[in-house]
Amino acid sequence: MPAKSAAQQKAAGAALSAKRGDTRKSELKGASKGMYDSMSEKELEKMASTSRKDKPEHKSKKD
Numbered sequence: 001m002p003a004k005s006a007a008q009q010k011a012a013g014a015a016l017s018a019k020r021g022d023t024r025k026s027e028l029k030g031a032s033k034g035m036y037d038s039m040s041e042k043e044l045e046k047m048a049s050t051s052r053k054d055k056p057e058h059k060s061k062k063d
Contacts (some may be wrong), residue, residue: 001043003050005059011035012047019044 003009008031013034017023028036037046 006052016044
C-alpha cells in the first residue's frame with residue numbers, strides 16, 4: 001500500500017531502516033515505532049518507496 005502523506009512515507013523509511021538493522025529500534029518514535037512492530041519489511045519497502053511529490057505533509061482527518 002502506498003503512503004498517503006509525506007509524513008507517513010518518512011515514518012515507513014525510519015521503520016524500514018530499523019528493521020534492516022541500520023538504526024536501533026530504540027531510536028524510533030511515534031508512528032515509525034508502531035510500523036516497525038506491525039508491518040513486514042516488504043510492506044515497509046512498498047510504503048517507503050512511494051514518491052513524496054504531490055503528497056501533503058500530513059493526511060487530513062476526513063480522508
